[in-house]
Amino acid sequence: MALEITNLSKQYNAQKTALSNYSITINKGILGLLGPNGAGKSTLMKLIATISKPTQGSLFLDGTDIVQHPDAIRRVLGYLPQDFGVYPNLNAYEFLEYIAAMKGVGGPGLRKRIDVLLEGVNLTADAKRPIGTYSGGMKQRIGIAQALLNDPKVLIFDEPTVGLDPEERMRFRQLIADLAQDCIIILSSHIVSDIETIADEVAIMQGGKLITKGYQQDIIKQADGQIFEIFLENNNLTEFKNRYKVIDTARQNDRIKTRYISNDAHAAPSSAPVKATLEDAYLFLTQNNA
Numbered sequence: 001m002a003l004e005i006t007n008l009s010k011q012y013n014a015q016k017t018a019l020s021n022y023s024i025t026i027n028k029g030i031l032g033l034l035g036p037n038g039a040g041k042s043t044l045m046k047l048i049a050t051i052s053k054p055t056q057g058s059l060f061l062d063g064t065d066i067v068q069h070p071d072a073i074r075r076v077l078g079y080l081p082q083d084f085g086v087y088p089n090l091n092a093y094e095f096l097e098y099i100a101a102m103k104g105v106g107g108p109g110l111r112k113r114i115d116v117l118l119e120g121v122n123l124t125a126d127a128k129r130p131i132g133t134y135s136g137g138m139k140q141r142i143g144i145a146q147a148l149l150n151d152p153k154v155l156i157f158d159e160p161t162v163g164l165d166p167e168e169r170m171r172f173r174q175l176i177a178d179l180a181q182d183c184i185i186i187l188s189s190h191i192v193s194d195i196e197t198i199a200d201e202v203a204i205m206q207g208g209k210l211i212t213k214g215y216q217q218d219i220i221k222q223a224d225g226q227i228f229e230i231f232l233e234n235n236n237l238t239e240f241k242n243r244y245k246v247i248d249t250a251r252q253n254d255r256i257k258t259r260y261i262s263n264d265a266h267a268a269p270s271s272a273p274v275k276a277t278l279e280d281a282y283l284f285l286t287q288n289n290a
């Protein structure tokens with residue numbers, strides 16, 4: 001199963017091009033879309049979900065043009081939009097039955113499927129309560145469950161971990177890891193650590209463009225030799241920040257351990273090179289392309 005995206009552009013109006021000449025091939029497994037606010041992540045996901053039409057370019061799923069034939073993906077699609085709305089008066093069962101009807105999913109197995117999904121997102125105990133009484137994280141979890149109702153082969157999750165506590169994040173990871181053997185799963189976040197623990201491959205985007213895509217270790221390699229650490233006195237940090245892109249600081253006794261981006265030729269004296277992480281690589285690559 002493969003999704004082939006070629007020269008995709010989306011222009012919302014004369015001033016706003018949200019996606020520009022974007023090409024990517026997405027295979028089975030979990031692809032994490034990383035990018036700052038406004039990078040075009042949601043726009044890309046909406047185009048794949050055929051909720052929105054591209055201004056230019058093509059999207060093919062296993063050789064079928066899904067701009068011309070959106071049903072080819074809709075049949076096998078599970079989608080959690082960023083602004084997922086729920087019906088406050090319905091309980092979880094009623095809501096999932098309603099979504100199942102809209103997706104044309106039914107039959108004798110439906111009740112069982114809903115039970116399994118509610119268990120999967122840890123909502124069994126609250127299934128009879130109106131969704132309007134749920135917390136933000138619980139609403140997000142019912143959103144995840146509805147995306148899985150039709151046994152999808154292409155799953156799109158826009159910021160799925162928003163509002164989830166660490167335990168629920170772990171549960172989400174396990175839930176989709178099992179599905180990834182057999183599905184294309186695309187999820188977005190601007191929280192690098194979420195993508196780091198969930199995704200096999202990562203696509204970094206910025207300003208509507210794809211900066212890089214690959215396995216995590218290959219993306220991290222791109223920042224090798226560019227990340228340094230230095231111990232600074234308290235009052236030197238502000239000036240240091242004017243000269244270098246600081247990634248992180250941590251107070252250690254009376255000094256500040258400062259992680260920053262540079263290269264060997266320009267690193268500050270008394271710095272030590274350190275091994276890059278995905279977060280470092282993300283900041284390095286988006287800074288270079290800003």
Ligand SMILES: Nc1ncnc2c1ncn2[C@@H]1O[C@H](COP(=O)(O)OP(=O)(O)OP(=O)(O)O)[C@@H](O)[C@H]1O
Binds near residue numbers: 013017036038039082
């Ligand atoms: N319907 C629209 N009309 C006009 N501009 C839009 C529309 N939707 C999105 N945009 C703009 O397109 C750009 C890309 O937006 P998009 O929501 O795809 O980014 P994103 O990477 O998902 O951002 P975030 O992380 O904040 O959700 C932004 O500048 C946004 O303001």
